[in-house]
Amino acid sequence: MLMDHARDVLLMVDVQEKLAPVMDDPRRVLVNGQRLMKGAALVGVPVLVSEQYPKGLGPTMIDLRELAEPDAFLEKTTFSCAGEPSILRRLEQLGRPGVVIAGIEAHVCVTQTALDLHRMGYATRVVRDAVSSRQPESQAAALERLARAGVDLVTVEMVLFEWLGDARHPAFKEMQKLIK
Template sequence: MLMDAAASSLLIVDVQQNLGPVMADPRAVYRGCSLLLRGATRLDIPVTVSEQYPKGLGPTMGELLELTPANSVVEKIHFSCAAEPAIKDRLDGFNRKQVVVAGIEAHVCVLQTAIGFHQAGYQVFVVADACSSRLAANHQAAMARMAAGGLSIVTVEMVLFEWLHRAATPEFKDLSRLIK
């Protein structure tokens, strides 16, 4: 199944100031999430950014927060965004049955979020190269478990080019410049 911009929303999970720097590959997460946010904004795809206990873990990383649309950040206390009523209601309100998920930690909040939305009837696409964990082995195990459970494991470029659907558009020109 392909990702469709008209059917998708983007969910960035917990890429926060006190958590991001201790990931196995934080720069890849920041770059990937940045590209996804830029793509979603350019293509009018709804965005949600979760923050797990921001008093302790800090706010979303500044470079990502600058790209986040107003009123898109939602605090949570559950590990799974699907178990957090404000986030679940927000995504349900978009009336889009595909959710593209990226963030940290892959084996905790991303995994529980992806499985939760999958169980709620969403088509879930987890962006492997925009996710991380403190240990690379945890990231790998999370991706394998989600794939075995029927979730689609994708890359940033897969997401962007499937959302674009075709070349020779102003959106294609804008987003392809970002990838190069």
């Protein structure tokens, strides 16, 4: 099934000040996270941003924080976003069956979130070029595991173009700028 701007939610997982800098290639996660968040805004996809224990790990990185609405930020202590009742409530309130996931760490919070949401019946996609772990091996293992479990692995460009659906979409030219 294709991703659809009318059916999806973008979930940015734990891209926080004390966690992001120690990831493998954190700039890739930030740049591609920005592309996803800006693209979501262009086509009306709601954005949720989880923060793992922000008192200890700090807030979401400013690169992403400035792109989200204040009520988009949801604190958690569970590794899986699906283990946090406030996040599940927000997903249910949005009433969208698809969740596109990006963030860190790929092998912990991203994987646990994706597996749980997939099990719960959400059309779950993990954006492979917008996730990271401290060790590349951990990220590779996570992506392999997710694929075996039936979670779709996608790229930023796949997400953005599927959300558009047609080159005649009013946001097409703005979306192209995000990719170039």
